[in-house]
Amino acid sequence: MPWWGWLITFAATWLVVGTIFDLLQTKHAIMRNYPFLGRFRYIFEKLGPPLRQYIVTSDLSERPFTRLHRGWAYQAAKGLSNTQPFGTQIDQDSPGVIKFSPAPFPTPDLHAKDDMQPVILGPNRSKPYAVTHVANVSGMSFGALSKNAVLALSRGVKLAGGYMSSGEGSVSPYHLEGGGDLFYQVGPGKFGCRNEDGTFNDEKFREVAGREQIKAVYVKLAQGAKPGKGGVLPKEKITEEIARIRGIPRDRDCHSPNCHAEFSDTLGLIRFVNRLRGLSGGKPVGFKCVLGGEEFIREVAQYIAQHDDGPDFIVLDGAEGGTGAAPMSLADHMGISLQESLAIADNVLREEGARDKVKLIGSGRIVTGAHAAIALGLGADLVHIARGFMFDLGCIQALQCNTNHCPTGIATQSKWLMRGLDPTDKSRRVCNYLHAVHHDVMMIVRALGLKDPSEIERKHMSMIVEPGRRVALTEIYPTSMKAFRATRVIRRADFSAA
Numbered sequence: 001m002p003w004w005g006w007l008i009t010f011a012a013t014w015l016v017v018g019t020i021f022d023l024l025q026t027k028h029a030i031m032r033n034y035p036f037l038g039r040f041r042y043i044f045e046k047l048g049p050p051l052r053q054y055i056v057t058s059d060l061s062e063r064p065f066t067r068l069h070r071g072w073a074y075q076a077a078k079g080l081s082n083t084q085p086f087g088t089q090i091d092q093d094s095p096g097v098i099k100f101s102p103a104p105f106p107t108p109d110l111h112a113k114d115d116m117q118p119v120i121l122g123p124n125r126s127k128p129y130a131v132t133h134v135a136n137v138s139g140m141s142f143g144a145l146s147k148n149a150v151l152a153l154s155r156g157v158k159l160a161g162g163y164m165s166s167g168e169g170s171v172s173p174y175h176l177e178g179g180g181d182l183f184y185q186v187g188p189g190k191f192g193c194r195n196e197d198g199t200f201n202d203e204k205f206r207e208v209a210g211r212e213q214i215k216a217v218y219v220k221l222a223q224g225a226k227p228g229k230g231g232v233l234p235k236e237k238i239t240e241e242i243a244r245i246r247g248i249p250r251d252r253d254c255h256s257p258n259c260h261a262e263f264s265d266t267l268g269l270i271r272f273v274n275r276l277r278g279l280s281g282g283k284p285v286g287f288k289c290v291l292g293g294e295e296f297i298r299e300v301a302q303y304i305a306q307h308d309d310g311p312d313f314i315v316l317d318g319a320e321g322g323t324g325a326a327p328m329s330l331a332d333h334m335g336i337s338l339q340e341s342l343a344i345a346d347n348v349l350r351e352e353g354a355r356d357k358v359k360l361i362g363s364g365r366i367v368t369g370a371h372a373a374i375a376l377g378l379g380a381d382l383v384h385i386a387r388g389f390m391f392d393l394g395c396i397q398a399l400q401c402n403t404n405h406c407p408t409g410i411a412t413q414s415k416w417l418m419r420g421l422d423p424t425d426k427s428r429r430v431c432n433y434l435h436a437v438h439h440d441v442m443m444i445v446r447a448l449g450l451k452d453p454s455e456i457e458r459k460h461m462s463m464i465v466e467p468g469r470r471v472a473l474t475e476i477y478p479t480s481m482k483a484f485r486a487t488r489v490i491r492r493a494d495f496s497a498a
């Protein structure tokens, strides 16, 4: 029989067997009702998210990131011009759009350098850390990310003069090999510093945090995509190496606890922060959290105002933040936005007289310099970016982070898939992007007539609250909590009207 004869026989057998199987099975109604043809539904469902971006979507319709924003990150990562032709694509009258007020006489940019006043974390500690770029890499664990992705990020921040966070999954050999400055994150799972029963081990922590490459440490209370739930690493992604680094079994999903065994209230958290600082040899120590209101942050602020210890920095993650894997109900409905979190935290810290003693770092769907500048204007000293940096590594928003099938080799442990990600090439992109976000912020700073990112304030911004109505951010987010609470009702009315 010729080769095509075999091909036809094979295809016909597949069709007949597949049809009979579909007719007899009871699990999938569509396949039972439409034998064989119904299978294409699952193929298209799988191919839909990665292909949609090429064929169907407009520049503004994709979620969580529009093609416009992803495109910005791709261009920035390649070191290409980020100008756009023909004017804005964003509806200028759309509720939620934030506008900066341009200065009539901008700060001259000819010969201007992009240097900013360094932000010092823990200025009074024995090992303070000076941050020289507005945006750095947010926590994403080795495990959620492939080793090539971690290597590229670490090399990239080293090239750029920035830093990255380890994420919950501890410090891996790839963080160390890349050589970039590192913030060690201690999550409820205590990966890298845990006893066999999962509790905190001082000696192991001292060993990891004492490394020269670790510049700061922070406790993770929660992340925006899943407050109240610990990290989830699906078992498909747990390799032998990850199991060894984390100290976990391979035969089941790795669920970190949703809270720390070492403390259960604000004072307990602060004592733990102080303990970590002592064990780290005096490095800056902070915590990461998600806000739902002002009570918790006020307790922290009151402590800081009256003491010289406590956190050196607080990372506020907005509800719009990303993750490798999260339950939809938490991702969609738990916690408040980065914008509101920053306004609350900044207000409360000022009211309690603690603002000068602690730095605020914001994260939550920040991609461009404008996003970063808005966060700075609302109260952040710095920002962290996670998914923006994934775009530099080649992420196409295929939404497969939780399956181990990430087609770009970033959020997978498949050797075959990660083979496609060249850490050397991608590290240059990470460096370019980090500089591009910083440069974009500096461009806005000058357009506002200012000299340093720390000078951006709410008074420089306004928000479209309904078509044809623009309200100053000082009105939407007034700088006193009393006034702020009073505006909540108004704001809710505004948005529901729009």
Ligand SMILES: Cc1cc2nc3c(=O)[nH]c(=O)nc-3n(C[C@H](O)[C@H](O)[C@H](O)COP(=O)(O)O)c2cc1C
Pocket: 138, 139, 140, 141, 144, 145, 166, 167, 168, 169, 185, 220, 222, 223, 224, 231, 288, 317, 320, 321, 322, 323, 324, 363, 364, 365, 366, 384, 385, 386, 387, 388, 401, 411
């Ligand atoms: C793949 C992935 C893994 C993450 N892993 C962690 C983690 O281990 N610890 C953590 O605190 N946050 C983690 N995050 C959340 C980010 O650090 C960040 O808080 C959040 O994504 C907001 O940033 P973005 O909007 O710039 O992505 C992860 C996010 C992603 C996308």
